[in-house]
Amino acid sequence: xxxxxxxxxxxxxxxxxxxxxxxxxxxxxxxxxxxxxxxxxxxxxxxxxxxxxxxxxxxxxxxxxxxxxxxxxxxxxxxxxxxxxxxxxxxxxxxxxxxxxxxxxxxxxxxxxxxxxxxxxxxxxxxxxxxxxxxxxxxxxxxxxxxxxxxxxxxxxxxxxxxxxxxxxxxxxxxxxxxxxxxxxxxxxxxxxxxxxxxxxxxxxxxxxxxxxxxxxxxxxxxxxxxxxxxxxxxxxxxxxxxxx
Amino acid sequence: xxxxxxxxxxxxxxxxxxxxxxxxxxxxxxxxxxxxxxxxxxxxxxxxxxxxxxxxxxxxxxxxxxxxxxxxxxxxxxxxxxxxxxxxxxxxxxxxxxxxxxxxxxxxxxxxxxxxxxxxxxxxxxxxxxxxxxxxxxxxxxxxxxxxxxxxxxxxxxxxxxxxxxxxxxxxxxxxxxxxxxxxxxxxxxxxxxxxxxxxxxxxxxxxxxxxxxxxxxxxxxxxxx
Numbered sequence: 001x002x003x004x005x006x007x008x009x010x011x012x013x014x015x016x017x018x019x020x021x022x023x024x025x026x027x028x029x030x031x032x033x034x035x036x037x038x039x040x041x042x043x044x045x046x047x048x049x050x051x052x053x054x055x056x057x058x059x060x061x062x063x064x065x066x067x068x069x070x071x072x073x074x075x076x077x078x079x080x081x082x083x084x085x086x087x088x089x090x091x092x093x094x095x096x097x098x099x100x101x102x103x104x105x106x107x108x109x110x111x112x113x114x115x116x117x118x119x120x121x122x123x124x125x126x127x128x129x130x131x132x133x134x135x136x137x138x139x140x141x142x143x144x145x146x147x148x149x150x151x152x153x154x155x156x157x158x159x160x161x162x163x164x165x166x167x168x169x170x171x172x173x174x175x176x177x178x179x180x181x182x183x184x185x186x187x188x189x190x191x192x193x194x195x196x197x198x199x200x201x202x203x204x205x206x207x208x209x210x211x212x213x214x215x216x217x218x219x220x221x222x223x224x225x226x227x228x229x230x231x232x233x234x235x236x237x238x239x240x241x242x243x244x245x
Numbered sequence: 246x247x248x249x250x251x252x253x254x255x256x257x258x259x260x261x262x263x264x265x266x267x268x269x270x271x272x273x274x275x276x277x278x279x280x281x282x283x284x285x286x287x288x289x290x291x292x293x294x295x296x297x298x299x300x301x302x303x304x305x306x307x308x309x310x311x312x313x314x315x316x317x318x319x320x321x322x323x324x325x326x327x328x329x330x331x332x333x334x335x336x337x338x339x340x341x342x343x344x345x346x347x348x349x350x351x352x353x354x355x356x357x358x359x360x361x362x363x364x365x366x367x368x369x370x371x372x373x374x375x376x377x378x379x380x381x382x383x384x385x386x387x388x389x390x391x392x393x394x395x396x397x398x399x400x401x402x403x404x405x406x407x408x409x410x411x412x413x414x415x416x417x418x419x420x421x422x423x424x425x426x427x428x429x430x431x432x433x434x435x436x437x438x439x440x441x442x443x444x445x446x447x448x449x450x451x452x453x454x455x456x457x458x459x460x461x462x463x464x465x466x467x468x469x470x471x
Contacts (some may be wrong), residue, residue: 134418134421137414137417137418138418138419140414141411141414141415141418144411144414145401145402145411145415148402148405148407148408148411149404149405154404154468154469154471157468158401158465158468158469161397161401161461161464161465161468162397162401162415164461165397165419165461166418166419168457169419169422172422172450173418173419173421173422176421176422176425176426176446177421177425179425179446180425180429
């Protein structure tokens, strides 16, 4: 058990492990997303209030959920790299950041597309949309801080520290934004509250959620391979890998 | 040398304040910037006091955030450039205390000065006299929290050539709760409601950052200095 744990800190091992895992994760993602899309977009009944427009939830909710968990993963991986000086932690954090930021953008885009038929406007200062937007700013801050340093090791540690500070701040931001909006108005947001879902709508959603998670894992593996190769480009095993390919 | 924690703190504070007052232009520029930004809004919007009063909390707070950010860039920069910061990190005293002293002195010259000057702007923006206590208290608590958050950002960006834009990019998202609660408290005080709720939130954030931010800022400095 511990032995395996130690191996995870070794770049060549992770490089090979990611190659093994990626096709399985992406294959599972294709299955789950395929089922979720067909069942969610075709067979699930339309919502009695929102009609067919609600179906965007099958993309919106999983990407919003993943944007948050990718941020947490980035902070945890960065923290592992910062505290125990495990280089692979920083590589995971660096690989996860752009994926998480893309999910955030996707959640914002689908959210505003959903807002158009529901609220009559592309952008409402809905607490959830607002805190998602701030999350995007946090992602941008972490990514640009990492690339701002000429010494990559320093950039990694600085970005990890910022990600950890951000993780403490994300719930504060979330609740303050929620509280701020409840102070001003509620009418447009109240439409958002809907009855809990029946199973015919819920199963595709859960499947999409699982599929997005697997997709995230698969893309993370692919990006991690590139990241590890780039970071270890001076080492002998990378030269062997390049020569073999 | 055996020096107590308070002594380190007071010595550092005295040094920082001395440095600030040797260069009064550095002290005044953020305050003048604050005045200019608040003057931009009536010019861009309309001189109607009723309209301005609705905007006043937001104007005050956005201007306060921006002017604090302006001076934050220099928090560690001068000392890092001439090597003082490395000497301070090596001198054997806890770096956290030194960072805390520097941050507190930054707050004294930017935040506290801004609090003292804010009634002037508040009158010009049509904020009623009754709202002043809540406004002053929220600005005081909020700017102190912002100084702590900014110390983390300044520590992370101190070695960078184009650090100032990055500093704003890092600190501003973290400071959004301050804007919400600070402007909220002022807003409620203007409309005659009790501002206690947002003020408590601000105080909680202030305590949270005062206890955690020195450690985070110290860790940031150690990363960028090493």
